[in-house]
Amino acid sequence: xxxLPAWLRASPRxxxxxxxxxxxPLITRDAYVLQVLSLAMIWAIFASSWNLAVGYAGLKTxxxxxxxxxxxxxxxxxxxxxxxxxxxxxxxxAVAAAVVGALVCLPLLRIRSLPHLAIVTLAFxxxxxxxxxNLVDLTRGELGLAGIPPFTPLSVPGLGLVxxxxxxxxxxxxxxxxCLAASLAxxxxxxxxxxxxxxxxxxxxxxxAESLGxxxxxxxxxTLTISAFLAGAVGAVYAHFVLVLTPTSALGIALMVQMTAxxxxxxxxxxxxxxxxxxxxxxxxxxxxxxxDHRMLAFGVLIVLxxxxxxxxxxxxxxxxxxxxxxxxxxx
Amino acid sequence: xxxPMFLWEQVLNGLIAGSMYALMATGLSLIWGxxxxxxxxxxxxxxxxxxxxxxxxxxxxxxxAPAIAVALLGVxxxxxxxHRVTVAPLMRQRGWDFSTIAATLGVSxxxxxxxxxxxxxRFQSLPYFxxxxxxxxGVRLPAQRVLILLAVIIVVAGLVTLLRFTRFGMAIRAVASxxxxxxxxxxxTPAIHxxxxxxxxxxxxxAGIILAPIIAINPWMGVPPILKAFVVVVLGGLGSLPGAVxxxxxxxxxxxxxxxxxxxxWREAVALTVLIIVIWLRPQGLFGQRIREA
Numbered sequence: 001x002x003x004l005p006a007w008l009r010a011s012p013r014x015x016x017x018x019x020x021x022x023x024x025p026l027i028t029r030d031a032y033v034l035q036v037l038s039l040a041m042i043w044a045i046f047a048s049s050w051n052l053a054v055g056y057a058g059l060k061t062x063x064x065x066x067x068x069x070x071x072x073x074x075x076x077x078x079x080x081x082x083x084x085x086x087x088x089x090x091x092x093x094a095v096a097a098a099v100v101g102a103l104v105c106l107p108l109l110r111i112r113s114l115p116h117l118a119i120v121t122l123a124f125x126x127x128x129x130x131x132x133x134n135l136v137d138l139t140r141g142e143l144g145l146a147g148i149p150p151f152t153p154l155s156v157p158g159l160g161l162v163x164x165x166x167x168x169x170x171x172x173x174x175x176x177x178x179c180l181a182a183s184l185a186x187x188x189x190x191x192x193x194x195x196x197x198x199x200x201x202x203x204x205x206x207x208x209a210e211s212l213g214x215x216x217x218x219x220x221x222x223t224l225t226i227s228a229f230l231a232g233a234v235g236a237v238y239a240h241f242v243l244v245l246t247p248t249s250a251l252g253i254a255l256m257v258q259m260t261a262x263x264x265x266x267x268x269x270x271x272x273x274x275x276x277x278x279x280x281x282x283x284x285x286x287x288x289x290x291x292x293d294h295r296m297l298a299f300g301v302l303i304v305l306x307x308x309x310x311x312x313x314x315x316x317x318x319x320x321x322x323x324x325x326x327x328x329x330x331x332x
Numbered sequence: 333x334x335x336p337m338f339l340w341e342q343v344l345n346g347l348i349a350g351s352m353y354a355l356m357a358t359g360l361s362l363i364w365g366x367x368x369x370x371x372x373x374x375x376x377x378x379x380x381x382x383x384x385x386x387x388x389x390x391x392x393x394x395x396x397a398p399a400i401a402v403a404l405l406g407v408x409x410x411x412x413x414x415h416r417v418t419v420a421p422l423m424r425q426r427g428w429d430f431s432t433i434a435a436t437l438g439v440s441x442x443x444x445x446x447x448x449x450x451x452x453x454r455f456q457s458l459p460y461f462x463x464x465x466x467x468x469x470g471v472r473l474p475a476q477r478v479l480i481l482l483a484v485i486i487v488v489a490g491l492v493t494l495l496r497f498t499r500f501g502m503a504i505r506a507v508a509s510x511x512x513x514x515x516x517x518x519x520x521t522p523a524i525h526x527x528x529x530x531x532x533x534x535x536x537x538x539a540g541i542i543l544a545p546i547i548a549i550n551p552w553m554g555v556p557p558i559l560k561a562f563v564v565v566v567l568g569g570l571g572s573l574p575g576a577v578x579x580x581x582x583x584x585x586x587x588x589x590x591x592x593x594x595x596x597x598w599r600e601a602v603a604l605t606v607l608i609i610v611i612w613l614r615p616q617g618l619f620g621q622r623i624r625e626a
Contacts, residue, residue, distance in 0.1 A: 060430050110615060119607070122559075130597075134601075264434060296444070
């Protein structure tokens with residue numbers, strides 16, 4: 001065990017869960033199951049990026065759907081018009097989101113008031129959505145951007161050429177699972193690192209952190225940039241997975257509501273929370289779809305119920321997941 | 333064509349749109365000022381007001397004035413219920429500044445879906461309250477739009493009178509400035525919070541009702557107004573009533589001129605850009621106090 005890095009030893013349940021999830025394609029090749037779980041993992045990565053800003057750094061933003069959408073559109077458009085492989089363009093999307101994230105952060109650095117932060121980030125995301133739906137020549141607006149190329153086939157030693165088209169659900173599942181594992185490993189390492197501890201100290205008390213010589217500006221800027229980068233990267237993966245984008249589906253407020261529900265239900269400020277929330281919500285939403293499309297209603301009700309009765313979320317129900325996580329101050 | 337006459341017409345239109353923003357923002361600011369809660373469900377009270385009035389008018393076949401009264405009362409009760417079930421219990425918990433935002437966001441989604449199930453997604457409309465055309469300083473305006481302008485001025489004046497000169501209004505202001513001291517003086521703080529929430533929701537509902545003849549009534553009609561109201565409260569200073577009113581009219585005019593300069597699909601973007609600029613240059617807004625630590 002000593003050989004394993006600390007972040008891996010810290011949450012054995014999470015990593016066994018992630019490993020089990022990776023075995024799913026060995027058990028079933030059912031396209032529908034793999035499709036639903038792939039989407040759930042995309043939402044889990046997206047919610048994790050938001051969780052880093054909100055749950056760990058206490059930056060209560062409501063505009064992460066903009067980073068997701070920027071990543072998705074930048075990657076899709078540069079792959080379509082630039083003729084580049086999505087393996088390359090997804091990093092364009094991530095970097096574009098990170099740059100925009102840093103720019104948005106600048107005016108927010110001076111503000112410590114929570115409602116102002118919430119309003120400005122939401123307004124910024126709406127500006128991006130309006131831009132996207134009005135620039136019809138570029139994005140085709142609400143008609144939807146179709147014809148996005150999937151990830152190009154990859155030559156894997158031992159397996160030959162592996163393609164990731166709409167028919168190859170199993171390989172796409174493994175691709176997205178790898179993104180999930182990489183993101184969670186990175187976040188798990190980050191939140192336990194010195195930087196991560198400083199970020200959590202800022203969440204717990206900006207004044208205390210500042211008085212100990214922490215540069216609030218630097219660490220807030222760092223957190224939001226990293227968080228936006230991750231959201232943009234997963235947005236790009238989403239674009240090359242679903243192959244159609246509309247401003248509503250990739251940038252809309254509904255996306256933010258879904259992400260909020262996922263994070264709160266799973267447990268805000270925990271590493272495993274977004275993944276648990278996403279699996280529970282996405283799978284049960286598929287079940288609900290049989291009973292009419294009231295997914296949003298379910299998300300709304302869940303958000304209200306969770307903040308009222310279980311503000312720590314599923315991840316910290318001790319019965320299910322053992323000892324409570326150390327990030328106890330996250331709800332603040 | 334940016335002739336002076338055209339500009340003047342745009343300014344008048346801006347004032348009319350702005351009066352609706354002022355009404356929405358006043359309610360939002362009242363709730364923030366009294367209980368430090370940012371109400372994400374405020375737009376849905378705007379929507380409920382319009383639907384309640386429509387139902388009272390068409391289904392119950394009430395005359396217009398009683399229909400409006402019934403709708404306002406209905407929204408008041410709905411808002412008190414929302415406050416009682418979500419905001420009030422959360423305010424007794426830790427971390428309520430964020431949890432109330434999340435909860436009201438959830439409530440807004442729930443109310444949209446309830447409206448969708450109850451009234452469907454068909455766009456509907458109320459008849460004009462008044463017919464005819466009025467000439468205002470050389471510009472021809474439908475009487476309904478002038479009515480909106482007048483109604484908002486009267487309501488805001490009434491609200492100011494209520495807050496300034498009645499015992500109830502003094503109790504609201506006492507709770508706003510120090511809830512604990514107000515409780516110690518025998519004011520029932522939870523009841524004042526509930527009533528304030530209800531009154532603020534009625535202001536939003538009134539905006540929805542008087543706009544109902546002009547815009548389409550649908551379950552999602554509350555989303556653009558609350559975004560505008562957010563812009564206005566930041567512009568005017570969160571918690572400041574004069575800020576909400578003046579900010580509302582100001583935003584209405586800026587938007588109208590922006591639409592004249594670009595085109596109408598950029599209306600929302602103009603408003604939201606104003607917000608970003610205000611946050612850059614003067615985060616506390618025009619009339620705001622220094623911004624509190626979150």
